[in-house]
Amino acid sequence: MTAFTHFLEMGGYARFLWPAYGVTFAIVFLNIYWARRLMAQARLEAKRRLIMREELALEETHA
Amino acid sequence: MSWTWFHRLGSPPYVFRLAQRLVPWFGWAAGLLIVAGLYDGLVLAPPDYQQGDGFRILYVHVPTAWLSLMVYVIMAVAAAVGLIWRMKVAHAVAASCAPVGASFTAAALATGMLWGRPMWGTYWEWDPRLTSELLLFFLYLGYMGLRSSFDDVQRADRASAVLAIVGVVNVPIIHFSVVWWNSLHQASSVLRLGGPTIATPMLVPLLIMALGFTLYFVAILLVRLSAEVLRRERASAWVKEALAS
Numbered sequence: 241m242t243a244f245t246h247f248l249e250m251g252g253y254a255r256f257l258w259p260a261y262g263v264t265f266a267i268v269f270l271n272i273y274w275a276r277r278l279m280a281q282a283r284l285e286a287k288r289r290l291i292m293r294e295e296l297a298l299e300e301t302h303a
Numbered sequence: 304m305s306w307t308w309f310h311r312l313g314s315p316p317y318v319f320r321l322a323q324r325l326v327p328w329f330g331w332a333a334g335l336l337i338v339a340g341l342y343d344g345l346v347l348a349p350p351d352y353q354q355g356d357g358f359r360i361l362y363v364h365v366p367t368a369w370l371s372l373m374v375y376v377i378m379a380v381a382a383a384v385g386l387i388w389r390m391k392v393a394h395a396v397a398a399s400c401a402p403v404g405a406s407f408t409a410a411a412l413a414t415g416m417l418w419g420r421p422m423w424g425t426y427w428e429w430d431p432r433l434t435s436e437l438l439l440f441f442l443y444l445g446y447m448g449l450r451s452s453f454d455d456v457q458r459a460d461r462a463s464a465v466l467a468i469v470g471v472v473n474v475p476i477i478h479f480s481v482v483w484w485n486s487l488h489q490a491s492s493v494l495r496l497g498g499p500t501i502a503t504p505m506l507v508p509l510l511i512m513a514l515g516f517t518l519y520f521v522a523i524l525l526v527r528l529s530a531e532v533l534r535r536e537r538a539s540a541w542v543k544e545a546l547a548s
């Protein structure tokens with residue numbers, strides 16, 4: 241445990257070092273989240289448009 | 304020389320499928336490299352003789368700062384290709400780069416500030432390196448703002464491409480700012496004439512992290528590019544087939 245707390249202290253730089261790593265990895269994970277959300281939205285929108293087009297084509301054949 | 308590969312990269316369905324297939328490879332490779340780099344950088348690398356353990360901020364600061372520049376260059380080159388060859392996919396690449404590049408720039412600035420406080424005694428100084436990096440952040444934001452001000456995608460592509468290309472002059476200014484001016488920022492210890500001056504046990508984790516972050520960027524770019532291509536091409540026939548898989 242002492243070795244681990246020693247590691248966490250980072251030679252007295254803990255209060256600068258860990259926030260730096262925290263900010264970086266927050267941005268890393270946010271980018272993953274944003275990119276996946278963008279893809280999910282694009283898929284949903286494209287699917288919606290496909291359904292709309294198929295319904296329109298159906299209406300035309302019935303008319 | 305055969306140009307078929309270049310023409311294929313201009314085809315949205317080809318790019319969409321290729322991107323979808325490549326994402327897991329880049330993503331997992333990036334994840335493994337970053338975990339290995341973290342262990343090597345935080346645990347195995349020896350402390351610096353001047354900066355103690357504080358120098359370890361390097362392992363997140365340098366990869367994000369390096370990517371903030373590389374992503375801008377990719378964005379500008381893609382924008383230029385889009386403008387010159389009227390290649391829609393190239394414009395989509397440029398548009399996908401901007402938010403990721405902006406986020407890396409923010410990370411580089413934040414980690415740099417947290418490094419500057421213990422080493423220089425200040426979070427911020429209007430120093431050439433810091434100021435030009437901040438300008439890079441505003442260039443990314445300006446690019447994104449300009450794009451979102453157009454309803455028409457093609458007009459957004461053309462206008463924002465010009466801004467991206469003009470802004471690229473800032474990249475060498477950032478890189479050489481520590482050489483040209485008397486900067487508070489330390490000079491480059493890896494990408495310099497005469498080879499790296501950083502000790503090998505400190506350099507290896509840095510290279511692992513830099514490679515890991517680069518592959519991570521490619522994975523994110525491919526996901527964003529897929530979404531961008533899908534959004535632009537939603538009226539095309541290939542989309543139905545692509546969504547089914």
